[in-house]
Amino acid sequence: MYFKEFSDMWINESHIHIYVEGHGSNWAIPLSKSDFLIKSIDNTNINSNFASAVQAFNEYINLKNEIELIRDPTVYFDELD
Incomplete structure (x- = not known):
């Protein structure tokens, strides 16, 4: 290991x-x-970075039914602070 x-x-x-x-x-x-593939998620374009991380995770574990993100266009992660 x-x-x-x-x-x-x-x-x-x-x-x-x-x-x-x-x-x-x-x-x-x-x-x-x-x-x-993804080493970190920073606050720059966080919505896009998070989606890329989820996609990379799907591929990393060979997920058959990919996780689909449905984003509410009125909510952004940086607004939740």
Whole structure:
């Protein structure tokens, strides 16, 4: 397991949880150390960045029925602060 080095570590940055048989999704690795395409989501064009991250996640896990985002055009993430 290439992520064993992160065992018992508190990851205080963008990370991805990995399902491991017998451990559920308790394993996580920093995105910066993973092969996941998206390494972070910043506030610049957050709606587009978030949609790109969801699409990359769909592809990463080979999801058969892709997650579809339906955005209310009157609500933007940066307005929720």
